[in-house]
Amino acid sequence: MKERELNQLLEETKRLNTLISEFIEQKTLILQETNQSEIQGHILKSENNLRFVQENIKLGFLDWAITGCYYACYHSALALILTKGYTSKNHLATLCILIKEFYNTELKKEDIETISTLLDYQDVLFYVESKNKREDATYSTKTKFDIKEANELKLKAALFVAKTKTILNKTLK
Numbered sequence: 001m002k003e004r005e006l007n008q009l010l011e012e013t014k015r016l017n018t019l020i021s022e023f024i025e026q027k028t029l030i031l032q033e034t035n036q037s038e039i040q041g042h043i044l045k046s047e048n049n050l051r052f053v054q055e056n057i058k059l060g061f062l063d064w065a066i067t068g069c070y071y072a073c074y075h076s077a078l079a080l081i082l083t084k085g086y087t088s089k090n091h092l093a094t095l096c097i098l099i100k101e102f103y104n105t106e107l108k109k110e111d112i113e114t115i116s117t118l119l120d121y122q123d124v125l126f127y128v129e130s131k132n133k134r135e136d137a138t139y140s141t142k143t144k145f146d147i148k149e150a151n152e153l154k155l156k157a158a159l160f161v162a163k164t165k166t167i168l169n170k171t172l173k
Helices: 004-012 012-027 036-060 062-082 091-102 109-118 121-139 145-169
Strands: 029-030 087-090
Touching: 004 012, 004 091, 004 121, 012 091, 012 121, 029 091, 036 062, 036 091, 062 087, 062 091, 062 121, 062 145, 087 091
Parallel strands: none
Antiparallel strands: 029 087
16 A cells, blocks of 8 residues: 555545445454454464564565565454454555544544544555555565564564553553
């Protein structure tokens, strides 16, 4: 997803809601009860992916490190949307719910206070950027990735996972 497309989702509530409705109709996005053990499972996967990233950077497998950064963030995102009663089988559907439920939208006052200060535009943009990097790393024949870029993505992924855990701790109390 390009930055322009992300901005459209952030600014056009009607478009965002239409996409979400389509995902629900297609059963790509499923409404479900909040499940604490499933949320914890996603967080554990995020943490495991961060360890995977660290080891792959040490070994020089930067393409897999970038892929691991993406999945660390993705599992954190799945944990977040589960707190709002959603499970997803699609990356865009997950992103749409993140925007709808955790970005500056018309949430309950308590949600705004707890979450809006924690999940800002840069976090959502990073989520999209890391997905694009993951696609390059996974599907392209490019094997040379910059160590600096891998370390920057690792740091951003770790911050995103940490922020997710903070949100979950405040939301699930």
